[in-house]
Amino acid sequence: MHPDLTERILQHLETAEQADTLDLAARFGEDHQKIVGALKSIQAHGELLTAEVATHKTLGLTDEGSSVVEHGSHEALVYAAIPPEGIAQAALMAAGGANAKVGFSKAMSHGWILVDKTVSPPLVRRKVDTITDGVREQLQQVAAGKGAALPAKEVADFKKRKLLQETTTKSFVLRRGPEFATTLTKLETDLTVEMLSSGLWEQLKFKSYNFDALGAPPTRGHLHPLLKVRTEFRQIFLEMGFSEMPTNNYVESSFWNFDALYQPQQHPARDAHDTFFVNNPARSHKFPQDYLERVRKVHSVGGYGSKGYGYNWKLEEAQKNLLRTHTTAVSARMLYKLANQDGGFRPAKYFSIDKVFRNETLDATHLAEFHQVEGVIADVGLTLGDLIGTLYEFFRKLGITQLEFKPAYNPYTEPSMEIFCYHPGLAKWIEVGNSGVFRPEMLLPMGLPENVNVIAWGLSLERPTMIKYGINNIRDLVGPKVDLKMVEEGPICRLDHA
Numbered sequence: 001m002h003p004d005l006t007e008r009i010l011q012h013l014e015t016a017e018q019a020d021t022l023d024l025a026a027r028f029g030e031d032h033q034k035i036v037g038a039l040k041s042i043q044a045h046g047e048l049l050t051a052e053v054a055t056h057k058t059l060g061l062t063d064e065g066s067s068v069v070e071h072g073s074h075e076a077l078v079y080a081a082i083p084p085e086g087i088a089q090a091a092l093m094a095a096g097g098a099n100a101k102v103g104f105s106k107a108m109s110h111g112w113i114l115v116d117k118t119v120s121p122p123l124v125r126r127k128v129d130t131i132t133d134g135v136r137e138q139l140q141q142v143a144a145g146k147g148a149a150l151p152a153k154e155v156a157d158f159k160k161r162k163l164l165q166e167t168t169t170k171s172f173v174l175r176r177g178p179e180f181a182t183t184l185t186k187l188e189t190d191l192t193v194e195m196l197s198s199g200l201w202e203q204l205k206f207k208s209y210n211f212d213a214l215g216a217p218p219t220r221g222h223l224h225p226l227l228k229v230r231t232e233f234r235q236i237f238l239e240m241g242f243s244e245m246p247t248n249n250y251v252e253s254s255f256w257n258f259d260a261l262y263q264p265q266q267h268p269a270r271d272a273h274d275t276f277f278v279n280n281p282a283r284s285h286k287f288p289q290d291y292l293e294r295v296r297k298v299h300s301v302g303g304y305g306s307k308g309y310g311y312n313w314k315l316e317e318a319q320k321n322l323l324r325t326h327t328t329a330v331s332a333r334m335l336y337k338l339a340n341q342d343g344g345f346r347p348a349k350y351f352s353i354d355k356v357f358r359n360e361t362l363d364a365t366h367l368a369e370f371h372q373v374e375g376v377i378a379d380v381g382l383t384l385g386d387l388i389g390t391l392y393e394f395f396r397k398l399g400i401t402q403l404e405f406k407p408a409y410n411p412y413t414e415p416s417m418e419i420f421c422y423h424p425g426l427a428k429w430i431e432v433g434n435s436g437v438f439r440p441e442m443l444l445p446m447g448l449p450e451n452v453n454v455i456a457w458g459l460s461l462e463r464p465t466m467i468k469y470g471i472n473n474i475r476d477l478v479g480p481k482v483d484l485k486m487v488e489e490g491p492i493c494r495l496d497h498a
Contacts, residue, residue, distance in 0.1 A: 005030065005038040010048065010182045013174060020054060022171040032171070039172060045184050046205060047177040056169045059147035059155065064099075065139050065163035073135035074103030079112050079126065086116060086123030102161070139163060222488045225477065226371065229465040230353055233373055236397045237351040242375065245330050247354035252329045253284035255318035259295050260332040261412035262442040264309045265317045269325065274359050276323040283319040291336065292318070294445035304444040323357035326458060327374045328412070330354075332442075335454065338378060339447035347379040353461060367474055371461035373433075382453035384415055387435055391419065391457060398464060404429060412442045419459060425472045433459025 008028060012019055021039065025032040042048050061069065071077065074096075081087070081095045093100045104124075107113045114127045135158075138150055142164065147155075158164040187207040188195075195201040234244070258270055268274065294303075296315075302308030324330075334350055356372045377390065388405065395403055402422040410416040413436025420429045435457035443454060462474055475481050 005034065006042050006184060007182065009035070009038055009042065009174070010180075010184075013049065013176055013180070014182055018173055018175045020171050020173050022056065022169065024174075032169075036172070039174070042184065044207065045187055047179045048181060048184075049177045050175045051172040052175075054171050054173050056171060058167050058169065059142050059150070059164050060167050061139060061142055062162055062165050064161075065142075065158070068136055068163060069139050069143050073106075073133050074099040075106035075110060075112065076103075076131065076133040076136065078103035078107050079131055082113060082124055082126050084126070086125040088121055089115070089124050092124050135163070224487055225465050225469050225471075226461055229468060230371070230461055233353055233398075233461065233464075234351075236394065237375065239397070240349070240394070242349040242351040245327075245334050245350045245352040245374075245376075247327055247330050247352045250323055250355065250357070251278055251321055252324040253287075253318065254320040254322060255284070255287055255292065255295070256332055257322060257324055257326070257329040259299065259313075259318045260336070260442070260446075261328060262298070262439055263411040264299065264311065265314060266311065267411060270317075275325055276357050276359055278321040278323065282321055283316075284321055285319065287318075288336070291445060291447075298441050298445055304440050306441045308441070325358050326356050327352045327354055327372045328456070328458065331374060331376045331456060332446075334376070335378065335438075335443065335448065336446045339443075345378075345449055345452060348377075350376045362475070367462065367478060370478075372458050373461050374456065374458040376454060376456045378448070378452060378454045380449075380451050380453070382437070382455050384417075384437060384455075387417075387437065387455040387457070390455065391435060394457075395421070400464065400467065405435075408434065408436075410434065410436055412439055413437055413456070414439050419457065421464070421467065423463075423467050425467070425470050430463060432463045433457055 005028070009019075009024060012024065012027075021035045022032060024030075025035045028035070039049070039051060043051070068074070072080070078092065078096045078100055081092060087095070089104075092104065096103055104113075110131075112126070112128055112131050113124055116123045116125050138154060139158070141147060141149060147164075150158075155164060159166070185205055188204050189207050191201060191206070195204065237244070254270065258267070259265070263269070292315075296313045297303055297308075298306065299309055299313040300311065302310075330352055331350065334348075338348055339345060351374060353371060353373050355369060357369050360366045360368050362368065375390075375394065377386075391405075392403065395401070400421050404420040405417040406420065408416045408418040416434070416436035418431055419433040419435055421432045422428075423430045435455075438454040438456060440450075443452065444450065448454075462477060466472070466474060466477060469477075471477050476483065476486075
């Protein structure tokens with residue numbers, strides 16, 4: 001490590017009985033840590049030296065002590081601030097600086113000043129014509145490296161006044177060892193077949209194994225924060241008794257993505273400005289025909305107590321394939337299956353966590369591809385109160401308690417609410433999801449009983465992850481700007497379970 005330095009140390013000890021590493025540092029003009037490093041290198045080659053730990057205590061000035069050396073002691077400054085005619089004590093305290101109180105007390109005890117109470121108000125006057133600033137002189141000795149000559153009483157007083165500090169330095173006293181030599185023999189690190197077969201290994205010295213050394217960290221994969229939070233979300237849904245929906249088809253027909261949800265075919269969300277349509281295959285053709293006819297009818301002329309939208313519903317629009325804009329398309333399929341299962345309707349709770357795609361403008365909180373977390377509960381007589389209570393419980397399990405709900409409009413829910421959560425990093429409320437009670441025009445064509453209501457909510461996976469990991473820009477979480485070191489060093493996601 002320090003080949004020249006190691007030889008100089010060994011050569012010095014060839015003629016000297018012992019040497020302190022601090023003295024060697026001064027002699028060689030090197031930093032003490034370099035001398036210690038060279039010693040470690042020598043010790044790795046065997047018992048060339050013996051090293052005994054020694055401690056050295058030295059006095060040094062604190063910042064306040066250095067100020068005293070430069071400007072004078074607190075008591076001397078107070079004395080100097082008193083004019084010949086005297087000064088009121090309050091004015092002296094103001095003129096004497098931050099340590100005027102200590103300086104006044106010390107100057108009084110030294111007999112340098114007095115308080116004249118024969119006048120009103122009382123004045124502080126000088127009691128002697130001249131003073132000697134002994135504190136400053138003694139601290140100047142410490143600054144010059146002569147602190148060892150100070151009396152113990154003075155040292156203790158200066159420490160109490162925080163003018164001095166004691167520093168303990170560890171060094172090593174070196175002596176020649178049983179294997180002393182002035183040169184270092186290279187230590188072998190590997191035992192080879194040739195050494196064993198020739199017997200050469202008996203004449204060589206081998207480097208000792210350092211069993212305390214840290215091994216090289218193995219290369220391994222790391223879970224992205226989104227995956228960590230997704231696992232926690234999934235666990236919470238399972239704890240609340242939900243079943244996971246199959247979400248394995250990113251490409252969906254407009255029928256299940258829009259029409260089955262009672263979303264009119266002329267709705268702006270169905271434009272290319274908001275939705276990614278698929279060119280190949282461009283259309284779907286397999287639909288439950290009786291259900292499709294009921295959906296067409298409720299859109300066109302109404303039904304189930306609704307007037308409908310009153311337009312000419314077109315099958316060609318419903319057949320268009322697209323990248324699903326929400327996992328509610330999966331919920332529609334599951335509710336239709338629930339309504340038509342053997343044995344009739346049974347209450348159910350479903351959830352899904354998967355990707356959805358929207359033609360969004362990218363900014364700090366929006367992406368064109370993101371994950372949607374969705375929960376659906378179907379049961380008899382559910383109300384908006386059930387939805388709000390479920391949302392509070394769900395978000396409480398996520399460790400998020402600051403929630404706000406705002407009325408909103410959705411074609412397939414009534415009433416509808418937007419869910420907002422406070423983001424401490426952005427210092428503002430951000431929208432994290434949408435919720436509502438599915439409309440009868442959506443549920444009754446599926447074949448669900450009239451007394452069955454369905455409450456649902458959807459939120460992004462990305463925004464709660466941003467809140468949990470303190471990320472202010474979604475592009476730092478997903479996309480080409482992601483810092484892989486953040487992924488590698490990101491802590492385990494531990495949501496505040498209730």
